[in-house]
Amino acid sequence: MELNERQRRIIAIVKESAPITGEQIAEKLDLTRATLRPDLAILTMAGFLEARPRVGYFYTGQTLSSLFSEQMQKIKVKDYLSFPAVVKESSSAYDAVCDMFKEDVGSLFVINGKGLLSGVLSRKDLLRTAIGSQDMTQVPVSVIMSRMPNITYCRNDDPVISVAELIIEKQVDAVPVVRDRNGGLEVIGRMTKTNITKAFVALAKGSIE
Amino acid sequence: MELNERQRRIIAIVKESAPITGEQIAEKLDLTRATLRPDLAILTMAGFLEARPRVGYFYTGQTLSSLFSEQMQKIKVKDYLSFPAVVKESSSAYDAVCDMFKEDVGSLFVINGKGLLSGVLSRKDLLRTAIGSQDMTQVPVSVIMSRMPNITYCRNDDPVISVAELIIEKQVDAVPVVRDRNGGLEVIGRMTKTNITKAFVALAKGSIE
Structure with missing residues (x-):
């Protein structure tokens, strides 16, 4: 899964300011909440972000690198x-x-x-x-x-x-x-x-x- | 992104029978379409599957391994x-x-x-x-x-x-x-x-x- 520029920026924002709501992220990026919705859904489903109701988004620490490490542990x-x-x-x-x-x-x-x-x-x-x-x-x-x-x-x-x-x-x-x-x-x-x-x-x- | 057993089976089915509709996949797995919906959404958003309206799901060829290859090409x-x-x-x-x-x-x-x-x-x-x-x-x-x-x-x-x-x-x-x-x-x-x-x-x- 190749992240696009906007998705990378969202991750950077959440890393820095978690917990942060979708509205706050949208504001920082000067975009509407509706525009961000698909990106937030993808990032959450792919495991990069975690969404907690009434609190906001957290960064899970899951990165492509951590996925590599996980896979590499399986090669014996x-x-x-x-x-x-x-x-x-x-x-x-x-x-x-x-x-x-x-x-x-x-x-x-x-x-x-x-x-x-x-x-x-x-x-x-x-x-x-x-x-x-x-x-x-x-x-x-x-x-x-x-x-x-x-x-x-x-x-x-x-x-x-x-x-x-x-x-x-x-x-x-x-x-x-x-x-x-x-x-x-x-x-x-x-x-x-x-x-x-x-x-x-x-x-x-x-x-x- | 760690795929679960069901998601792996869905990918295997689509690989073999694409294009195939959500209903047909559900039938092969003996599950309802509603049960499968979140898995299909995740697999589509993560880029493993491509959904074409009124045709069905295709396999994109995107795998964790192809992501590794892509990343590895960047190490010089x-x-x-x-x-x-x-x-x-x-x-x-x-x-x-x-x-x-x-x-x-x-x-x-x-x-x-x-x-x-x-x-x-x-x-x-x-x-x-x-x-x-x-x-x-x-x-x-x-x-x-x-x-x-x-x-x-x-x-x-x-x-x-x-x-x-x-x-x-x-x-x-x-x-x-x-x-x-x-x-x-x-x-x-x-x-x-x-x-x-x-x-x-x-x-x-x-x-x-």
């Missing part, structure tokens, strides 16, 4: 996650780079002997190691990964938008999608900036309702 | 771009990695002797070189970069959402923001998945109207 991780690529703690940095190319991912999740999440490895971690003086075939990933409990993760039912905020705040490229298992976390997926970008594109293309 | 690259990090064609891969860490970026743009865009260098390109057999201090970036004309770029006034689609389609991490200069392209910014994710978060937080 489980609808956009990718398959995770995992490596063992004992793998070498060299093997991890090879795995990254083989799996075509930018982050690997590291699992311990019980198959539970113990770390995250980014291209940046591996590039730092690569230009260092150590032999990459001799460095185990457990030495260069970010490790629990300093790992940001998410779950199937989290909204994609919360993961987007996490990724920005923690300055990471990807977060593992996990579920509880045996007192630890099992990796069941991967959420990256690519997945978030895809959700954004899908929203714009109208494939999410 | 110039509102979300980052400062670009550039290197010269003659720089070594080793120096490029150091620049990446110094500037804290995941992509570098390569410029030729005239200061114009000639290539793009990603962490992936550098990581591939790092595990190869060559000495990184001896490999110039011009050998390992993606080069013009195979580079995806964007401009200040492009919608962020178009860049998001480009990034997904071309499977790149970042695109340079350019403007024309001396028959070539001057790099004036950087758009990454991080910038797109930030735009997505801002949209959800209601800071874009």
Whole structure:
């Protein structure tokens, strides 16, 4: 619903002077009450304004943006996650780079002997190691990964938008999608900036309702 | 504006059977015309349906998703771009990695002797070189970069959402923001998945109207 100029001005007036009657709004706009009636009806029905008998109009705080937020909360991780690529703690940095190319991912999740999440490895971690003086075939990933409990993760039912905020705040490229298992976390997926970008594109293309 | 179940069903009916009269819709829903009147008024005023006298209701194609798309088209690259990090064609891969860490970026743009865009260098390109057999201090970036004309770029006034689609389609991490200069392209910014994710978060937080 695209608001017209007059409807935007009405909202601005009500925001500033609520409660305010239809007559008072008409006066401020130098229009008759009758001219405003359809606009007020639309704004009320669409939820922007609330009309209380014998008191006047209130602003509900409902905006197009708040509608977006509401819709975005409904887009969940489980609808956009990718398959995770995992490596063992004992793998070498060299093997991890090879795995990254083989799996075509930018982050690997590291699992311990019980198959539970113990770390995250980014291209940046591996590039730092690569230009260092150590032999990459001799460095185990457990030495260069970010490790629990300093790992940001998410779950199937989290909204994609919360993961987007996490990724920005923690300055990471990807977060593992996990579920509880045996007192630890099992990796069941991967959420990256690519997945978030895809959700954004899908929203714009109208494939999410 | 959050549609209720009945309003959604009305839209579905009109989509399928337009033009259709209020009576016919009421009949399909097993309700009276009077019961439906407020819903039909709201759907018409909000722009979902169009009522033509003596013909019936039509579906306008206006949906919450199409509103999102409309709003998203208004978010431009110039509102979300980052400062670009550039290197010269003659720089070594080793120096490029150091620049990446110094500037804290995941992509570098390569410029030729005239200061114009000639290539793009990603962490992936550098990581591939790092595990190869060559000495990184001896490999110039011009050998390992993606080069013009195979580079995806964007401009200040492009919608962020178009860049998001480009990034997904071309499977790149970042695109340079350019403007024309001396028959070539001057790099004036950087758009990454991080910038797109930030735009997505801002949209959800209601800071874009």
